[in-house]
Amino acid sequence: MPMKRSGTGELTVVDRFEDGVGWIAHPEETMQRASHAVESEGGLWIIDPVDAAGLDDLLSEYADPEGVVVLLDRHKRDAATVADRHDVAVYIPEWMDGVASDIDVPTRRFGSDLAGFQVGRLIDNPLWQEATLFDGETLVVPEALGTVEYFRAPAEELGVHPMLRVLPPTDLRSYDPDRLLVGHGEGIAEDVGPVIRRAVDDSRGRAPSLYLKNVRGLLGV
Template sequence: MGMKGSGAAELTEIDRFEGGVGWLAYPGETMQRASHAVESGGKLWVIDPVDADGVDDLLAEYGDVGGVVVLLDRHKRDSAAVADRHDVPVYVPEWMSGVESDIDAPVVRFEEGVGEFALDIVVDNPFWQEGALFDGETLVVPEALGTVSYFRAPGERLGVHPMLRAVPPRSLLEYDADRLLVGHGEGVFEDVRGVIREAIDGSRRKMVPLYLDNLRGFIGL
């Protein structure tokens, strides 16, 4: 299928837990773009969604949709389409630039968080703007961490994004979460703090093995 799927989607459920669920719209794609919906503060928050037939049926199992949240400047994805169908706005962090003009739906800027989720800055520079959400149990990190194969060096359960390996976001070590939801691949539901520490502490040391492994994959060695 290639890096990013297109055309007819095939919704595949992942990451189900009490009060939340995730899905892959194109399970065969290399990028494994993961979308999530999590209940918080009496509303359902849809995070970085990739649309597919059956998404609305999946969301209907939970509470009313309070909004669609974009946590990475490159993750506009299908946020506008999902928000318009549910007559809710797209929520974008106040400090995130270059996003609002590309979203064909009402946009609400937020600074502190949504529902009971607090918003923290993971990366903020001219090339990369990423936030994380945490409500004391669920941590959502859309890009800096991932479980998809091209994020993970040999032997890793969770990997730092290849472009952040040299300077990993050490602020993510502060979280003690029951579960980690990521924007690429399935989430982590056991020993989350330990798995994050393992990924960040080994980020630089395993950088070259990851790059070599990815190179072999791309050229078919």
């Protein structure tokens, strides 16, 4: 199974709920890159999108798109392509570097609030810049948490990113959302707050078992 596919993918819908939806464009890839669209204040916000055949038909079930949002400096993905097709701008946190210069459509900056979403400055260092969105019900964490196999130690349903395991982002413990949307894998919609806190609290202790599992997977043993 390849880590990452390129080109237009085959749409696989995940995380469908009243005000939004998620999709995985390349379900056969190891990374399981997930994208989302969530309604807020009468418009649809498309988050870290990977393009896929049939995407526009899926989005037409919701409000008109207001913008495309990039929440991780590495998640430019197909943001420009999707924004251009829907004639909207790409929105980037005001403190996030190295993204706007790679986006060839109009961009706009936002601060601690975006159309009713509370914006969290989860990680901000020279190697990693990540923001979160929270509207009181739905929490979007694009990279620090994931449900895909290589994020999860044995018996975990949600895991902290392998590179953050030793020093996990403890700010995530404060959230108690109805649902969690992640950038890799399907989201979680039951007992979400306790699941997040367990993932963060167990992150360091379960790091060795995760690393061992991933090494064995790479070696095929």
